[in-house]
Amino acid sequence: MWSLKELHYINKGAAMPDIGVRELKTRASAIVRSLREQRTRYVVTYRGRPIGVLLPLDETIPAELSSVPAAATAWDVLTQLGQEISQGWSSPLTSTEILSNMRR
Known part of the structure; x- marks a missing residue:
């Protein structure tokens, strides 16, 4: 699991918009379009707590943070x-x- 410090590093210090699981489900197409076209990064939340990060695929992530x-x-x-x-x-x-x- 990534710490807030690691998320800050990945996002180069800029604030990432939070997106709840319900909103992600409802607006999936628009969010993917935003990832692809505007290179937007999101913090996915569940009941207000961060559970994951959506990043555009071609951006590099430090090797120690990537397990895929x-x-x-x-x-x-x-x-x-x-x-x-x-x-x-x-x-x-x-x-x-x-x-x-x-x-x-």
């Missing part, structure tokens, strides 16, 4: 898992056929 792996790394892991599953697959049906049968 790079997207390429995540896809590499998923691809590897898919290959491992394929090697052990013993059913005459494909996974798509099995899912299709389950949905009937």
